[in-house]
Amino acid sequence: MSLTFGMFWLVMNLTVAVDRHVFTGLAMAGGGLVLLLWRRIRLPVRLVGVVSVVVGAAGTVAGLIVRTVSTGGMFGWFEDRGWPFAWLARGGLADSPDEARRLAVAGGWGVDWTRLAADVVVWAYTGLVLICLIGLAVRAQKGRKAPELPE
Template sequence: MTGRILRLTVGQLSLTFGMFWLVMSLTVAVDRHVFAGAAIAGGGLVLLLWRRIRLPVRLVAAGAVVAGLAGTAVGLAVRSVSTGGMYGWFEGRGWPFEWLGRGGLADSPGEARRRAVEDGWGVDVLRLLADVTVWAYTGLVLICLVGLAARAQKRRGTPERAE
């Protein structure tokens, strides 16, 4: 009973937050905002409709965890570098959220970059958690879509009974 209430609460909050995020991202032409909002809204919808979906819980949960970790790791391939102010150099990695970063300030752009590289990488834990969550929701939605499509294909392939 407690698990069902928790699932419904997280599902409703996720659907509401994801839809709000999607509506707010209409004013900004940034693909990562649309992706994150759609993933969270879709994951919330899956959680709300879980009893109707009827897929193996362990398989879906394992797939969501793997997708969360794999998506976050692959997202590190996305790199952004910016300069600003009186010679600041900043580099970030991660998608849809930059959760790994380094930066430096100095009297010249080259010196700012050298300081940033020398100081090393820093982890933004909240953005990391958000990144893992978005990728886990994405995995949840994709696994459920594949499972439902496979079930529909299997039903389509079985011959109808003559009565």
């Protein structure tokens, strides 16, 4: 299902060249492919699990660096954080832009739990794909023998 969802996400966002959409689609499709071919990959389950969890948590926290601020209406001020999905937000409406910003800051942050869960899953799939690619590269490197020199 992950492979299908990732490919669907990529196809539906072909006309929108936004990096977060491409990242999300590739992570989901790659993770789905890894899960589909798991028996053939034969990597240590514990290592892959730990790396996926760590990358999922670290990527979600690191995504908070991305900040989006928008204004709108008569007058609104909104700030979102998170990448690829903005899951932390605050906003306010008032009679002036400065008052709207003051109200937003005073109101504090709100968490969108659905987007947070999606963000963690996408980052965990990214960790899954990365550790599998690294593991397969290391295995391929070990499998190559150095050429013997003629005597």
